[in-house]
Amino acid sequence: MADMLRAAKSPRLSLTTLRKRGLVWAALLAIVVTVGGSAWPPPAAAQAAEKQPAAETPAPTPTVVSKIPTQEKVIALTFDAGADAGHTMAILGILEAEGVKATFFLTGDWLDKYPELGAAIAARGHALGNHTRSHPHLTQLTDADITAELVSTEEKALQACGRTTQPFFRPPFGERDERVDRLVAAAGYAYEIMWTIDSLDWKMLSADDLYRRVVDNVVPGAIVLMHVGSQTNEPGALPRIIKQLKEDGYRFGTLSELLLERPSDDTTLYTVVPGDTLSSIARRFGVRVPDLLAVNGLASPDAIEAGLVLVIPAPGPGDSGNPGDGGTPGDDQGGSGQDGGGAPDAGGGSAAPPAGLLARAAWWLGQVWHHVWGFVRSLFLGRP
Numbered sequence: 001m002a003d004m005l006r007a008a009k010s011p012r013l014s015l016t017t018l019r020k021r022g023l024v025w026a027a028l029l030a031i032v033v034t035v036g037g038s039a040w041p042p043p044a045a046a047q048a049a050e051k052q053p054a055a056e057t058p059a060p061t062p063t064v065v066s067k068i069p070t071q072e073k074v075i076a077l078t079f080d081a082g083a084d085a086g087h088t089m090a091i092l093g094i095l096e097a098e099g100v101k102a103t104f105f106l107t108g109d110w111l112d113k114y115p116e117l118g119a120a121i122a123a124r125g126h127a128l129g130n131h132t133r134s135h136p137h138l139t140q141l142t143d144a145d146i147t148a149e150l151v152s153t154e155e156k157a158l159q160a161c162g163r164t165t166q167p168f169f170r171p172p173f174g175e176r177d178e179r180v181d182r183l184v185a186a187a188g189y190a191y192e193i194m195w196t197i198d199s200l201d202w203k204m205l206s207a208d209d210l211y212r213r214v215v216d217n218v219v220p221g222a223i224v225l226m227h228v229g230s231q232t233n234e235p236g237a238l239p240r241i242i243k244q245l246k247e248d249g250y251r252f253g254t255l256s257e258l259l260l261e262r263p264s265d266d267t268t269l270y271t272v273v274p275g276d277t278l279s280s281i282a283r284r285f286g287v288r289v290p291d292l293l294a295v296n297g298l299a300s301p302d303a304i305e306a307g308l309v310l311v312i313p314a315p316g317p318g319d320s321g322n323p324g325d326g327g328t329p330g331d332d333q334g335g336s337g338q339d340g341g342g343a344p345d346a347g348g349g350s351a352a353p354p355a356g357l358l359a360r361a362a363w364w365l366g367q368v369w370h371h372v373w374g375f376v377r378s379l380f381l382g383r384p
Contacts, residue, residue, distance in 0.1 A: 059186070066308065067196045070220060074221060075251070077226065078255070079103070080228070083231075085114050090235045091228055097239075101253060105128075105193070106129070106165070108134070111153070122162060129170055138172065143183055150169070166188045168191050170193045200213065202229065210237035218245060272304050272308045278301040281310065285312045
């Protein structure tokens with residue numbers, strides 16, 4: 001009873017006292033937040049974070065080339081050898097008479113049957129490329145079988161020709177995927193060679209049709225696909241093709257000469273990466289999509305793929321104001337502040353939390369302290 005009377009007689013706490021006590025509690029909270037933040041995350045969590053494996057570096061892949069990346073009037077004649085001896089010696093005679101060097105993609109089985117022809121190709125200064133051992137559908141083989149196809153052919157080329165087939169590889173039937181690409185690169189081949197013009201000579205086109213198919217579709221940097229087999233009409237068409245293209249101002253070279261030597265002009269080159277589109281590349285360099293298509297001999301914007309090397313044309317007089325397909329430079333790369341590195345918006349909103357466990361914990365603790373302190377100041381000090 002006495003205690004109740006004493007409590008009844010106690011004066012009510014004044015506003016000043018409440019404010020003082022609030023400041024004390026706020027100070028204590030600040031200490032807790034500061035100490036707690038410095039110890040976050042707990043040792044076990046920190047150790048677990050340290051044990052997280054580092055991101056794996058993507059396996060290298062070869063550069064896919066369907067056209068020499070240049071605006072010079074140069075052409076690479078390429079011949080696949082895998083069926084029979086065919087017109088090999090006749091083709092070598094024509095090339096020698098015209099002073100033209102070419103690139104021959106050889107299969108291991110062909111070299112087994114005709115090692116003397118492989119030696120003749122190398123002796124005349126032509127470049128070599130790997131076309132697998134048995135000309136299979138690579139995407140249907142196991143990893144081990146794909147590697148064996150490549151290694152076997154390289155060994156046979158070294159034995160018969162005294163020369164390596166690296167760094168050039170041409171997939172049979174043009175069939176490839178990411179797995180094949182990875183294994184090709186691992187075997188030492190930096191370039192997967194496709195083609196700009198398929199002569200279709202294996203369909204037994206007439207010499208006239210073969211001539212027209214090549215000459216009518218040529219562009220600077222074209223890679224022409226032909227074959228040495230007996231089913232082709234190469235001996236009747238090849239001299240005419242070379243003569244006409246020389247008259248048109250073209251010169252010929254091996255893939256080694258045209259790809260491995262730096263361009264003599266001021267050509268800008270760009271290797272397509274995953275996620276690229278022709279529009280985004282055009283905007284990046286301030287050029288137009290139609291110009292990219294024309295310079296690179298592409299039929300449509302969908303014809304690009306990762307690894308393809310593109311020639312970037314010089315911007316035209318009006319391109320700087322209307323690059324790509326009508327967008328402005330940087331449209332596809334995120335606007336200012338949208339990639340996590342921008343400043344907070346004008347309304348005072350907070351930036352997004354940073355990456356990393358420790359950094360996020362400290363950021364959130366800072367946000368909590370900011371709001372708690374604002375509440376305390378408003379409640380006990382009478383101002384925000």
